[in-house]
Amino acid sequence: MRESMSEIKFTKDETDQIVAKVKAYFNDELGHEIGGFEAEFLIDFFAKEIGPQFYNRGLSDAQRLFAEKSDELGYLIDELEKPTL
Structure with a gap:
């Protein structure tokens, strides 16, 4: 909820x-x-x-940070891939 x-x-x-x-x-x-x-x-x-503006900004900042860290994690996972024949 x-x-x-x-x-x-x-x-x-x-x-x-x-x-x-x-x-x-x-x-x-x-x-x-x-x-x-x-x-x-x-x-x-x-x-x-004005609380909702601050609240929404906090959510937006958290969403942006999550997206950035998710991208970084994706790159790190790609680096773990093993070469295939």
Whole structure:
């Protein structure tokens, strides 16, 4: 079964780390403090609105890498062939 972006869930520890990073960014870069609720709301918004682009890019990169490595493996297998009479 395929997992869609909306089905991806983070653990509480992962969520806490992401929330802390968003809060720190707002404070350090924008000089604005936001609470945990606001940070989670932003995370959910970005995950829904732009998450699929990042997810799809990751899949595309993985597919390209797999194809490259598959080609390399094919060449290595060809090199193992024994001459025939």
